[in-house]
Amino acid sequence: MPIPKRRVKQETRVAKIAASGGCLKATEQTKRGSLKDTRDAAQVSSPSVCQSRRAKLSVTDQGLQPKNQKRNGRNKYVPVRSKDGKALMPAKESRVRRWLETGKAIKRWKKGIFYVQLTFDTLENIQLVVLTIDPGSKFEGYTVKSKAHTYCNIQESAVTWVSERVETRAMMRRNRRNRKTPCRKPRFNRSVRKGWLAPSTHARWQLKLNMVKRLDSLYPINHIVVEDIKAESKKGQRKWNKTFSQLETGKNWFYSQLEKIVPISLKQGFETFELRTALGLRKCGNKSERNFYAHCVDSWVLANNYVGGHTKPDNTDVTFIKPIQFHRRQLHVLQPSKGNIRKSYGGMKSLTLKRGSLVKHKVHGVCVVGGTSKGKISLHDRNTGDRITQKADINDITFLCYNSLYISLI
Numbered sequence: 001m002p003i004p005k006r007r008v009k010q011e012t013r014v015a016k017i018a019a020s021g022g023c024l025k026a027t028e029q030t031k032r033g034s035l036k037d038t039r040d041a042a043q044v045s046s047p048s049v050c051q052s053r054r055a056k057l058s059v060t061d062q063g064l065q066p067k068n069q070k071r072n073g074r075n076k077y078v079p080v081r082s083k084d085g086k087a088l089m090p091a092k093e094s095r096v097r098r099w100l101e102t103g104k105a106i107k108r109w110k111k112g113i114f115y116v117q118l119t120f121d122t123l124e125n126i127q128l129v130v131l132t133i134d135p136g137s138k139f140e141g142y143t144v145k146s147k148a149h150t151y152c153n154i155q156e157s158a159v160t161w162v163s164e165r166v167e168t169r170a171m172m173r174r175n176r177r178n179r180k181t182p183c184r185k186p187r188f189n190r191s192v193r194k195g196w197l198a199p200s201t202h203a204r205w206q207l208k209l210n211m212v213k214r215l216d217s218l219y220p221i222n223h224i225v226v227e228d229i230k231a232e233s234k235k236g237q238r239k240w241n242k243t244f245s246q247l248e249t250g251k252n253w254f255y256s257q258l259e260k261i262v263p264i265s266l267k268q269g270f271e272t273f274e275l276r277t278a279l280g281l282r283k284c285g286n287k288s289e290r291n292f293y294a295h296c297v298d299s300w301v302l303a304n305n306y307v308g309g310h311t312k313p314d315n316t317d318v319t320f321i322k323p324i325q326f327h328r329r330q331l332h333v334l335q336p337s338k339g340n341i342r343k344s345y346g347g348m349k350s351l352t353l354k355r356g357s358l359v360k361h362k363v364h365g366v367c368v369v370g371g372t373s374k375g376k377i378s379l380h381d382r383n384t385g386d387r388i389t390q391k392a393d394i395n396d397i398t399f400l401c402y403n404s405l406y407i408s409l410i
Helices: 005-019 093-102 162-180 199-218 238-258 269-278 296-307
Strands: 025-029 035-039 077-081 087-092 105-110 113-118 130-134 139-145 150-157 223-227 264-267 319-323 358-361 365-373 376-380 387-392 397-401 405-409
Touching: 077 093, 077 150, 087 093, 087 199, 093 105, 093 113, 105 199, 113 199, 130 199, 130 296, 139 199, 139 296, 150 199, 150 296, 162 199, 199 238, 223 238, 223 296, 238 264, 269 296, 365 387
Parallel strands: 077 113, 130 223, 150 319, 223 264
Antiparallel strands: 025 035, 077 087, 105 113, 130 139, 139 150, 319 405, 358 365, 358 397, 365 376, 376 387
């Protein structure tokens, strides 16, 4: 039986490699009898011509995490409060676990964020800890860092639904006035008073301020660095200038509120870019991607520039946070059903539980409280907000803490 040409070529190639010293590749016999090439450990492969430019770059050059990297699912450090409620330096999970087992600490929650509070007196050895913020139109990035460790990276979704709700509210009020009080006396225009913020603008910056206050109560933050957002006015572009005037007003109000907490400093966007480029890091093009390099890379670069300590990110775990949409004042559905009856819809109470609270169900575990109907409670997933059940019995639920966020760790 003649030997196949492919087999002859392989054997000839192996003979040439052996004659050259055998340092390029080694061969091994496979089960089927063919020769399989195995890469030598000391050799670095070069990219083929058919590979794309992005595929030729290493993981470090791309600035992205490898997909097969194992994630621990949790931050490596846990916020710690003293016996008197003062924020202390975060502790490792192993130490916190020992504290809980020996009764030296107790579990606590802050709007859905887990921390522990010590039950014994301890010395306060506070280091320099900075909080940095990378604001955006849809997402924000937060980083809490010291010189030695990066304690947390947070990517938060911005509030984007307020303007639509204000428009719906105005429409419903207009219809109601036409039906009942068509000649109501006009009120004073409240939007012209000094310091007034549009509802959508106020909601966006108030969410950032609330997150800063939560982090400041959990970590001993000494300074805040914010990437400043600037909008240029354009001559003759009335709509453009009107839109960005609200942006300038909102951020100035935000800065004035931050100065009441801790000292702040501002960085321009081009400065952040230069710092990121100097460290060889790249920002992800897809801003909505749940990845460290979407937004938190900028906040981490700003933090590292202020406190120093690292030449590359030491912690790329990200906590993804999304605010829960509450319907506090909409007590009924907008469109009535048959018989001109409006069903109940809004409010903040589901039987005796406050909506959005974290609870523990006997079957479904830790969930978020939703609405109520026919004496039953709706439960939702605490990470995604997807509904789990509509028929949960209140006797099977244990209250854990109040909450206003969907929190997931990636």
